[in-house]
Amino acid sequence: MLDKTSQLLIRQQLFTSDDVLLVNAQDAYAEQTGAASHYLHWGHYQQFGDLRAKFGAEVQQRATQVVLYVPKEKSLALMLLDNLAAVMQPTDTLYLVGDNKGGIRSLAKKLPANWGNCIKIASGNHCLLYSTQLLEPAPFNLSSYxxxxxxxxxxxxxxxxxxxxxxxxxxxxxxxxxxxxxxxxxxxxxxxxxxxxxxxxxxxxxxxxxxxxxxxxxxxxxxxxxxxxxxxxxxxxxxxxxxxxxxxxxxxxxxxxxxxxxxxxxxxxxxxxxxxxxxxxxxxxxxxxxxxxxxxxxxxxxxxxxxxxxxxxxxxxxxxxxxxxx
Ligand SMILES: C[S@@+](CC[C@H](N)C(=O)[O-])C[C@H]1O[C@@H](n2cnc3c(N)ncnc32)[C@H](O)[C@@H]1O
Structure with a gap:
């Protein structure tokens, strides 16, 4: 059974190619949709990850459409946005999806300055989905966090x-x-x-x-x-x-x-x-x-x-x- 955040994504049919990366997913949606995935949680990686899945502290791969499953810890969400700003390009699209009560709303209101405005795409089942684009790529150094x-x-x-x-x-x-x-x-x-x-x-x-x-x-x-x-x-x-x-x-x-x-x-x-x-x-x-x-x-x-x-x-x-x- 997919998480309600992934169910909201499915209903929008957003993906235009298979060049998609899911970051911090909590379910097997990547495998179902053929997307690449990056897990921060070993249990999720083992349970849901397929051959394209990665586990690690830092996202290192680019995709033209990236989904960030927004974590509830704001400092972590901001760090992941900085990380993605180093691997994505201004022509790519970033989707933010998360539980209403998990801090996604306040994050979307005030993204770091190198991201464009957040556009609300959908809501449902107590979840929100936004899209944004990178204005300016910037290098990322995990040690500085x-x-x-x-x-x-x-x-x-x-x-x-x-x-x-x-x-x-x-x-x-x-x-x-x-x-x-x-x-x-x-x-x-x-x-x-x-x-x-x-x-x-x-x-x-x-x-x-x-x-x-x-x-x-x-x-x-x-x-x-x-x-x-x-x-x-x-x-x-x-x-x-x-x-x-x-x-x-x-x-x-x-x-x-x-x-x-x-x-x-x-x-x-x-x-x-x-x-x-x-x-x-x-x-x-x-x-x-x-x-x-x-x-x-x-x-x-x-x-x-x-x-x-x-x-x-x-x-x-x-x-x-x-x-x-x-
Ligand atoms: C209460 S903290 C303790 C951290 C550290 N030992 C300390 O005292 O500061 C619990 C830790 O359990 C980890 N954790 C949560 N679920 C786990 C699981 N299923 N298997 C292993 N570790 C887990 C969390 O990532 C967290 O780092």
Missing amino acids: LTPYLIDTADKTLKVFNLPGVFSHQHLDPGTDLLLQHLPLSISGKVLDFACGSGVIASWLGKYSSAESIHLSDVSALALQASQHTLNANQVQASCIASDGLNQVAGNYDWIISNPPFHTGKNTDYEIARRFFAAAPSQLNKNGRLLIVANSFLPYPELLGQYFKTVVEKANNGRFRILEAH
Whole structure:
């Protein structure tokens, strides 16, 4: 089933050739319509990408008709427009499509100066579709979008580099902060930072623990790119893996450490965390341990208890708690 944004596109029959590129789609419309596609999300790329699909932090290919599925994070949408201004030409057409509530309206009202006015083409099913054209191509340098900041906690410091659309863009998350303050001294061996974001936990471990080999995974191309910059800034050697859940990781870990993702919309959805807890035991060595931080209201002790023999609360500051499971 295609997303409602793609359904709106289909109804307009916009594509005049097969020289079409879909950027940041959340479904298999590219495959259905024969378009090229660029995914920022590894899970979508794996599930929906065909032979022409690409996954990565930066769009590098041109098409005469490009569709940007507008992300809800404005800073990411603006960065993607700058990226497209480096690969598109003024004769090409850019379509912006997105959910009414996802920021597309305000983006369309005020595009960066090198894009022409947005023309509304259609609306329906709570989505909007606009078109625009590039006035002036401009070079794009992803590194210039890195936000640097310094973590100073537990008498230790860490340089962080983050990118638009990646968790904790401008500052350390308070849950991750609590985790860093309570990392056991016994952490050693092969360690995975699952859902690494900008690579804070892995870089901290590389700098301040006796972990022998460090691995990081995330579903987001931008998170993996930011992590590589954070690792480099702290001179930490580690391997970054694109993975939806634990699908692509290698296993045999002594520790898996994480601030796992969950979604708060109308309902709290912790299905990704549940799948992660279910898959973690088979990725750990016999004496391996899982260490997580989570909002205290989440029922994770019970959930972890379904997959691990022992679950211990190591810290709790009322808002977040640290849980260790083996
Ligand atoms: C709460 S953030 C934690 C980031 C980082 N560890 C920190 O503490 O700052 C969760 C991360 O999970 C990632 N994520 C979301 N869904 C995922 C999935 N299905 N598989 C792997 N990572 C996922 C997000 O991209 C995000 O970077």
